[in-house]
Amino acid sequence: MLEKLFQVINRIERLNMVSMHQMRRSVNNLTKPLGSLGRLEEIAVRLAGITGSVQPSVDKKAIVVMCGDHGVVQEGVSAYPQEVTGLMMANFIRRSAAVNVLAQQAGAEVQVIDVGTLLTDLPEGVVRRKVRPGTANMAQGPAMTKQEAVAAIHVGMDTAYELADKGIEVIGLGEMGIGNTTPSSAMTAVFTNHPVEQITGRGTGIDDEALAAKTKVIERAIEVNQPDPGDAVDVLAKVGGLEIAGLAGVIMGAAARRVPVVIDGVITGAAALAACRIEPRCRDYLFASHLSVEPAHRIVLDELGLKPLLHLDMRLGEGTGAALALPVIESAVQLVSRMATFEDLGIPSPAPEEDEFSLAVDGLK
Ligand SMILES: Cc1cc2ncn([C@H]3O[C@H](COP(=O)(O)O)[C@@H](O)[C@H]3O)c2cc1C
Numbered sequence: 001m002l003e004k005l006f007q008v009i010n011r012i013e014r015l016n017m018v019s020m021h022q023m024r025r026s027v028n029n030l031t032k033p034l035g036s037l038g039r040l041e042e043i044a045v046r047l048a049g050i051t052g053s054v055q056p057s058v059d060k061k062a063i064v065v066m067c068g069d070h071g072v073v074q075e076g077v078s079a080y081p082q083e084v085t086g087l088m089m090a091n092f093i094r095r096s097a098a099v100n101v102l103a104q105q106a107g108a109e110v111q112v113i114d115v116g117t118l119l120t121d122l123p124e125g126v127v128r129r130k131v132r133p134g135t136a137n138m139a140q141g142p143a144m145t146k147q148e149a150v151a152a153i154h155v156g157m158d159t160a161y162e163l164a165d166k167g168i169e170v171i172g173l174g175e176m177g178i179g180n181t182t183p184s185s186a187m188t189a190v191f192t193n194h195p196v197e198q199i200t201g202r203g204t205g206i207d208d209e210a211l212a213a214k215t216k217v218i219e220r221a222i223e224v225n226q227p228d229p230g231d232a233v234d235v236l237a238k239v240g241g242l243e244i245a246g247l248a249g250v251i252m253g254a255a256a257r258r259v260p261v262v263i264d265g266v267i268t269g270a271a272a273l274a275a276c277r278i279e280p281r282c283r284d285y286l287f288a289s290h291l292s293v294e295p296a297h298r299i300v301l302d303e304l305g306l307k308p309l310l311h312l313d314m315r316l317g318e319g320t321g322a323a324l325a326l327p328v329i330e331s332a333v334q335l336v337s338r339m340a341t342f343e344d345l346g347i348p349s350p351a352p353e354e355d356e357f358s359l360a361v362d363g364l365k
Pocket residue numbers: 077078079080084088175176177178179180181182202203204205316317318
């Protein structure tokens with residue numbers, strides 16, 4: 001069962017330092033003051049490292065929306081009923097949800113995958129990869145078995161491989177699953193050892209009383225299940241979710257295929273933490289799109305050493321932040337491929353010589 005997971009992880013390589021070095025030199029030769037394109041320069045350098053090309057392309061884009069339901073919703077942790085998961089899936093298929101609008105603007109296709117919802121009558125167009133119909137209530141016992149968590153990871157890995165096979169050059173992550181900020185906070189607490197109280201947020205918009213109750217539910221889930229922070233599959237199985245495990249699989253699969261991944265909010269962030277605990281090299285393939293209002297998100301990004309590209313006070317999920325960041329990433333590529341160099345203008349590059357001799361790898365932020 002674990003063989004496939006290990007085969008994918010084995011393929012995840014370091015970034016290509018030669019390409020990064022060459023890209024940094026190209027960026028320094030563009031007709032602008034040194035460093036003046038700020039983080040766009042880092043994006044270009046890291047894309048070179050990820051793709052192994054000094055002319056990377058992120059033209060073909062996809063947003064993967066992994067969907068799952070959560071038994072812990074019984075505990076009153078969300079402001080909305082569980083049926084909203086399915087209703088929103090239908091909305092994604094009709095292309096009328098927030099993520100569809102933003103993905104269309106970014107020129108990205110949206111793929112909707114059922115990895116573990118309660119829905120039996122799935123709308124046409126949803127990819128059918130259900131591992132089980134929703135998780136069990138993690139406040140009473142494990143959300144799922146380890147086998148199920150691994151099966152959900154495999155769904156994500158397969159998805160990333162299929163997208164890479166069809167020429168997708170950048171993958172944005174999204175999710176839908178009423179209640180899923182609860183397992184995301186639980187996972188973040190376990191992986192980072194921060195107090196649950198500091199990590200738990202209002203999700204879809206619960207009041208103070210419900211927030212206090214949600215915090216207690218998460219503490220209870222950790223107490224009851226005793227997830228092992230050193231075993232990310234154990235954490236995913238005991239206090240995670242099917243769509244979260246699927247997203248961790250997408251990250252590992254994409255990294256194995258040298259495809260950059262743009263994470264979204266607190267749920268895709270928790271998935272990224274899990275993927276990076278399984279294989280730390282995954283981290284170099286990730287871009288953080290935005291900083292969510294959910295308190296766990298800042299903790300996740302700090303832990304991963306990722307800086308968000310946008311600050312828009314969003315707290316939606318679905319892949320909305322990832323969709324918004326895709327054009328920013330594409331801008332970095334367009335700048336390096338289309339701007340003139342100092343040589344083009346017939347003057348020597350003013351970039352300092354010692355840059356050539358720096359071993360510090362930039363573009364890793
Ligand atoms: C209409 C609607 C659309 C959404 N799109 C994403 N989410 C977001 O809210 C859920 C997580 O919040 P909580 O843990 O509080 O339930 C997820 O499904 C997430 O993607 C939505 C939630 C609602 C209600």
